[in-house]
Amino acid sequence: MIKKVQFVLVLLTALMFLNSGLNKIFKYFPVPDDLPEKLKAMDEGFAAITWLNPLVAVVEILGAILLLIPRFRTLGALMLVPIMVGVLLVHITAAPSMIVLPLILAAVLVWVLYTDRAKLLPLIQA
Structure with missing residues (x-):
């Protein structure tokens, strides 16, 4: 049962990241008008860095696709954690009222890494 719950949560998380990545390329969702000003300014600042x-x-x-493949799920989560840290920091500083969804996504990534911790231990053991 836990594996099914984890799969559903991972699937939803992967779809969120996939949508976010595709939207950065194709811009099919416009920026909402009701975003806090500080968040809009931060978004414009990030957009000024053309390669970012x-x-x-x-x-x-890529991380979303890897999350969906059980063998590479840990690698996908590892790729997405730095992005999730950035998302959390942006929301903490610019839009604390909008932090619920990023916290849920971060929790799913942490859960994936925790359940696959045996794969990660060789990376940190000397």
């Missing part, structure tokens, strides 16, 4: 959005988009898309 395509890089983040590729990592989000």
Whole structure:
């Protein structure tokens, strides 16, 4: 049962990251008008760094695809954690009222890494 719950949560998380990455490339969802001003300013600042959005988009898309493949799920989660840290920091500083969804996505990634911790231990053991 737990594996099924984890799969559903991972599937939803992967779809969120896939949508986010594809939207960075194709811009099919406009920026909402009701975003906090600080968040809009931060978004414009990130957009000024021309290479950053395509890089983040590729990592989000690739990480989402890897999350969906059980053998590579841990690698996908590892790829998405740095992006998730950035998302959390942006929301903490610019839009704390909108932090619920990023916290849920981060929790799913942490859960994936925790359940696959045996694969990660060789990376940190000397």
